[in-house]
Amino acid sequence: MSQLIQIGNPTRPALAVGGAPALSRPEKGAAALTALGALLFLASFVVPKGTLAGWLPLVGSTVLFAGGASAFFWFAYRDTTPGIKNHGLWTNGATARGVVGWILGVALTGFYCLLYWYSGPLEGGIRLLDPLALALSGKPADQWFLYGYLYTVAVLVMGVRMFWRYRHNRYQLIRTASVMFFQLGFGFLIPNVLKAMNQPEFYFTYFWPLKPEYLLPFSQGWTINGGSLGFAMIVWGAAMTFLATPVLTYFFGKRWYCSWVCGCGGLAETLGDPFRHLSDNSERAWKIERWMIHSVLLLIIGVTAVGWIHEWMGRPWWGDGGQALYYKTYGFVIGAMFSGVIGVGFYPLMGSRVWCRFGCPMAATLGIIQRFFSRFRITTNGGQCISCGNCSTYCEMGIDVRAYAQKGENIVRASCVGCGVCAAVCPRGVLKLENGPVGDRFPGADKPVSAALEALGLKERQ
Amino acid sequence: MHVVIIGNGITGVTVARELRKRSSDTRITLVSGESLQHWSRPALMYIYMGHMRPEDTVPYPEHFWAKNRIERVQGWVEGIDTAAHQARLAGGQTLAYDQLVLATGSQPNKFGWPGQDLDRVTGMYSLQDLERIDRASAGLRQAVIVGGGLIGVELAEMLHSRGVHVVFLVREASYWSNALPTEESALVTELVRAEGIELRLQTELKEILGDAQGAARAVVTSDGDEVPCQLVGLTAGVRPNLSALQDSGIETGRGVLVDDTLATSAPDVWAAGDCAEIRRPEGQRNLLQQVWYTGRLQGERVARNILGDVAPYDPGIWFNSAKFFDLEWHTYGTVLPNPPADEQHLVWQDRPARKLLRLVFGPDGALRGMNALGIRYRHRVFERWIAEKRDADYVLGHLREANFDPELYRRPEPRIVAALRSQL
Numbered sequence: 001m002s003q004l005i006q007i008g009n010p011t012r013p014a015l016a017v018g019g020a021p022a023l024s025r026p027e028k029g030a031a032a033l034t035a036l037g038a039l040l041f042l043a044s045f046v047v048p049k050g051t052l053a054g055w056l057p058l059v060g061s062t063v064l065f066a067g068g069a070s071a072f073f074w075f076a077y078r079d080t081t082p083g084i085k086n087h088g089l090w091t092n093g094a095t096a097r098g099v100v101g102w103i104l105g106v107a108l109t110g111f112y113c114l115l116y117w118y119s120g121p122l123e124g125g126i127r128l129l130d131p132l133a134l135a136l137s138g139k140p141a142d143q144w145f146l147y148g149y150l151y152t153v154a155v156l157v158m159g160v161r162m163f164w165r166y167r168h169n170r171y172q173l174i175r176t177a178s179v180m181f182f183q184l185g186f187g188f189l190i191p192n193v194l195k196a197m198n199q200p201e202f203y204f205t206y207f208w209p210l211k212p213e214y215l216l217p218f219s220q221g222w223t224i225n226g227g228s229l230g231f232a233m234i235v236w237g238a239a240m241t242f243l244a245t246p247v248l249t250y251f252f253g254k255r256w257y258c259s260w261v262c263g264c265g266g267l268a269e270t271l272g273d274p275f276r277h278l279s280d281n282s283e284r285a286w287k288i289e290r291w292m293i294h295s296v297l298l299l300i301i302g303v304t305a306v307g308w309i310h311e312w313m314g315r316p317w318w319g320d321g322g323q324a325l326y327y328k329t330y331g332f333v334i335g336a337m338f339s340g341v342i343g344v345g346f347y348p349l350m351g352s353r354v355w356c357r358f359g360c361p362m363a364a365t366l367g368i369i370q371r372f373f374s375r376f377r378i379t380t381n382g383g384q385c386i387s388c389g390n391c392s393t394y395c396e397m398g399i400d401v402r403a404y405a406q407k408g409e410n411i412v413r414a415s416c417v418g419c420g421v422c423a424a425v426c427p428r429g430v431l432k433l434e435n436g437p438v439g440d441r442f443p444g445a446d447k448p449v450s451a452a453l454e455a456l457g458l459k460e461r462q
Numbered sequence: 463m464h465v466v467i468i469g470n471g472i473t474g475v476t477v478a479r480e481l482r483k484r485s486s487d488t489r490i491t492l493v494s495g496e497s498l499q500h501w502s503r504p505a506l507m508y509i510y511m512g513h514m515r516p517e518d519t520v521p522y523p524e525h526f527w528a529k530n531r532i533e534r535v536q537g538w539v540e541g542i543d544t545a546a547h548q549a550r551l552a553g554g555q556t557l558a559y560d561q562l563v564l565a566t567g568s569q570p571n572k573f574g575w576p577g578q579d580l581d582r583v584t585g586m587y588s589l590q591d592l593e594r595i596d597r598a599s600a601g602l603r604q605a606v607i608v609g610g611g612l613i614g615v616e617l618a619e620m621l622h623s624r625g626v627h628v629v630f631l632v633r634e635a636s637y638w639s640n641a642l643p644t645e646e647s648a649l650v651t652e653l654v655r656a657e658g659i660e661l662r663l664q665t666e667l668k669e670i671l672g673d674a675q676g677a678a679r680a681v682v683t684s685d686g687d688e689v690p691c692q693l694v695g696l697t698a699g700v701r702p703n704l705s706a707l708q709d710s711g712i713e714t715g716r717g718v719l720v721d722d723t724l725a726t727s728a729p730d731v732w733a734a735g736d737c738a739e740i741r742r743p744e745g746q747r748n749l750l751q752q753v754w755y756t757g758r759l760q761g762e763r764v765a766r767n768i769l770g771d772v773a774p775y776d777p778g779i780w781f782n783s784a785k786f787f788d789l790e791w792h793t794y795g796t797v798l799p800n801p802p803a804d805e806q807h808l809v810w811q812d813r814p815a816r817k818l819l820r821l822v823f824g825p826d827g828a829l830r831g832m833n834a835l836g837i838r839y840r841h842r843v844f845e846r847w848i849a850e851k852r853d854a855d856y857v858l859g860h861l862r863e864a865n866f867d868p869e870l871y872r873r874p875e876p877r878i879v880a881a882l883r884s885q886l
Contacts, residue, residue, distance in 0.1 A: 081787060086511070086513040087512055087513070087623045088511070088512035088623075089512055090512045091512035169868065169871075170870045170872065171870045171871070381838070381841050381842075381866055382781070382840070382841025384841055386504040387472070387505075387521040388519060389505055389508075389519045389521070390513065392518070393518045406521060424868070427785045428783045428790070429783070429790045432838075432867075432869075434869070
């Protein structure tokens with residue numbers, strides 16, 4: 001009897017014989033340029049100090065790598081008709097947790113470990129970036145400049161890939177342009193230029209609770225060091241947290257941030273796109289997700305409260321405002337371990353949104369607002385769902401979209417980042433991201449406080 | 463009461479779910495020879511193309527079945543004893559039932575072509591077919607597909623995605639012209655060719671030639687051409703699968719004959735979905751509906767009828783959808799391929815962008831149906847307009863509200879409405 005009929009059996013059928021057609025000649029050429037750029041960059045880590053100095057090696061490696069990769073993606077997609085091309089994602093080892101996928105995962109994880117804890121070996125690459133760092137911030141590069149540079153290049157190059165890949169889909173094009181813009185401008189250029197102006201390295205697109213330090217007492221220091229601009233940063237941060245976040249989320253859902261502005265989201269939507277289908281969409285994963293993400297949120301609220309009490313009581317517990325301890329604990333566990341090493345390092349193993357799903361406190365607050373107090377939902381088009389599973393498979397947040405769509409229900413989930421890919425991959429055009437009256441979204445949505453209490457189990461379900 | 467359902471496709475599973483929703487004490491058994499798991503048949507192509515794993519096409523988690531107390535049996539039903547109320551499985555096991563539902567689906571048509579049973583000749587319907595196609599894909603350079611319907615174009619896309627050259631034999635003068643009106647058919651024909659498929663129109667299969675090992679090596683077409691190939695896909699439609707009914711005495715025609723409540727000629731035996739042929743009064747063609755949605759609708763009706771809430775099956779306002787490579791197609795209401803003289807058809811198309819909208823109005827001016835290619839429209843809105851017999855002026859005036867394209871897409875309605883108003 002057939003092997004295949006044991007669907008869901010761990011001993012999976014060998015459905016991987018064909019795979020994608022071989023690379024064309026232009027694709028090979030572009031891949032060679034990309035590799036050359038990467039090699040030139042990697043060479044900086046091993047050649048003697050000072051060999052690759054000045055602008056030429058930096059510009060050369062960047063242009064070769066970014067240009068080669070952009071050309072490669074164009075050659076790969078230009079002969080296909082515009083549309084969804086997920087061919088072979090589950091049969092190619094690099095994107096299906098095969099050997100290459102594991103190597104990628106280990107390499108990314110290893111890079112983060114070096115970055116956070118043993119940056120010594122990165123010295124060569126850091127020095128390669130000195131001309132750019134000096135031009136932007138007036139200071140030599142450090143490992144965080146290297147990180148910001150690589151991060152931005154990744155978002156831009158893989159953003160170009162998204163442009164070719166989704167050239168039929170205006171929502172994806174504009175959204176991708178948005179994350180590229182915010183990463184380049186607000187995630188890389190502006191913070192470095194602020195440094196040149198002797199201002200705090202401030203990210204206008206990160207707020208409390210994702211950046212708890214922006215609302216912790218030690219941010220008051222900015223008003224001293226940064227003068228009026230420092231004061232403006234504090235006001236900006238508070239306004240974004242308490243005003244813009246609820247208002248924008250009410251109108252558009254959490255996507256205004258998570259898949260349009262946020263840097264973590266930007267990387268997930270570009271570099272992480274080839275791995276989005278690896279997110280676990282089981283109910284068990286959903287349960288773990290809810291516990292973890294809300295625990296992190298509670299932790300941040302606790303840390304912030306303790307920080308202010310400490311300040312008001314005249315700093316009785318730690319000598320300083322608690323910065324050192326804060327960065328050692330929160331910075332290590334959440335900032336480094338979770339958002340970096342696991343969040344990005346595990347892209348090829350657990351999908352592109354591990355941090356956003358399981359760890360991000362900003363996603364938690366946005367999610368609560370989206371679930372109960374927002375106009376956003378994904379609607380289903382009548383009775384047309386064929387239960388194929390593309391939506392659930394390609395949901396990077398691991399939402400079982402099909403479970404709702406096949407019943408003709410709206411999808412109103414706290415975790416949905418509104419990337420729009422479910423609606424794009426649906427072969428029957430069943431799904432649409434929409435904003436509309438809050439009460440229309442699910443039975444009981446017109447009484448959001450009741451619905452929230454019911455969801456918490458604090459109130460009997462109607 | 464023990465209800466046995468033969469077939470765990472969308473129809474059989476809908477019967478089971480609906481029964482459980484409405485009755486907590488009915489014992490429900492789902493029987494399937496193909497797979498213990500219910501899975502989404504339209505997703506077959508995505509497994510082959512590497513978009514999904516087989517388990518991703520399974521709509522309900524494993525615990526769903528235990529939680530809803532739906533028993534599952536894997537086995538092929540070989541006969542039904544209607545007097546003893548028993549179904550006989552291959553291997554000799556029997557299943558006693560109080561009520562039996564036949565939801566056995568359909569099987570690919572074979573029209574007695576010489577060589578149709580050779581190795582590397584296959585339909586594209588079941589998991590077993592998919593496995594056959596996958597096995598034949600190693601070293602596959604050229605494939606021939608016979609029959610230009612929805613499954614044919616799916617198979618073409620599948621093979622094309624793995625770099626196989628596809629020769630697509632279509633009997634008609636234009637792709638699927640027995641279902642699509644001229645403009646739609648022309649647009650899809652153009653698209654299939656643009657994708658790189660070698661579409662041979664007005665060409666039929668005459669014979670499949672085998673090699674020494676008994677596997678297909680070439681086909682001979684109706685114009686005498688010999689086309690070498692390593693795989694032949696037979697996609698010339700499907701017919702009801704009646705293999706479980708041998709010697710049961712249950713009346714069959716093309717499918718299992720049922721009355722308008724979906725009851726067969728045998729007591730306590732029902733049929734629904736692809737396999738059911740609904741009798742119509744004298745002078746009308748019997749109704750055979752073989753799409754996903756009608757399987758679900760008929761399944762819901764059967765479950766309610768079994769529980770005593772008996773009513774005739776109401777097919778409602780027809781709808782269907784499909785995807786030809788990257789081109790989405792939706793149809794709501796009635797759109798005939800050859801418009802009768804008394805209908806008014808308003809057709810807008812943007813040929814380079816591959817977008818088309820057809821609105822069909824009856825002699826009374828009321829909306830009868832629509833076809834859309836490359837634009838998404840709201841199903842419920844069109845259904846309502848058809849039921850409310852809206853006229854062209856109303857439909858064009860409100861068309862924008864029915865658009866279901868993703869946000870930020872350029873809305874084609876201003877262009878459509880301007881063009882169609884001039885056709886009025």
